[in-house]
Amino acid sequence: MARIVYVNGRYLPYAEAGVHVEDRGFQFADSVYEVCEVKGGALIDVTRHLARLARSLEELRIERPMADPALRHVLSEVVRRNRIRDGLVYLQVTRGRAPRDFVFPGPDTEPTLVVVARSIDPAKIAAKARHGIAVKSVPDNRWGRCDLKTVMLLPAALAKENARAAGAQEAWFVDEKGFVTEGASSNAWIVRSDGFVLTRPLDARILGGVTRSTLLDLIKQLGVPVEQRAFTIADAWAAKEAFVTSASATVMPVTVVDDRRIADGRPGTLTVRLREKFHSMAEKLPT
């Protein structure tokens, strides 16, 4: 089946889809995005994703390409037309196309909207979750507004590549004080030996993950003690469990950090429980 991509009002075959060479997303990374999980044909937590998108756009003064109901429709339509049951839908908005100039173009510049979807084999992610992943720490050399979901992802790509070369599947950024900020494409968590779940509080150094916020709701509902507090790599080594969260992996156990095993090196029991229960808390929008 031919893949279909949405670009600025049109549903196009994959090979024909493209944006202009002077699009500001291409030239300045002047652009934001969202990645939403698709499970059983439903969009997961789309309301929270669109709320975060609205915030990223507003903070960067990029015009909204369309209202939320229309955006939901486009997301659903791309999922439907590509017959995705399990996978991801990717949405990107740029400030639009304009002759190259650092300052913002005039108000008549229309934002670019691209939506792409792809299938992911759930069995592959499940197999990964059974073993857990290894993480490598790297200095956090990103900019000061990591709370905005921009496509300025070169430091994250370098960090992931660095991790891959070291045999790890994710990188954890570490700030100047030695505290973990977040993963290259996920939020970082540990379960301390006293049972408290820890994740860094929201500030400009991390992205407010949608999975993170839904999981915090679930953790509170389950009555598990939780604290939004930063932790170090040494704290992770001393922890009972560790995991990361993202739309693409939901709750993914971390079993190795910088070549050292966490506890017995197997996915933790609470982590596995949170992974199993995650979708009972998440919003599901049928497509």
Ligand code: PDD
């Ligand atoms: N990444 N932190 C960073 C830096 C991220 O890139 C992501 C998501 C997250 C988790 O956010 P959420 O739970 O809303 O997916 C945290 C997506 C999946 C990506 O870039 O592919």
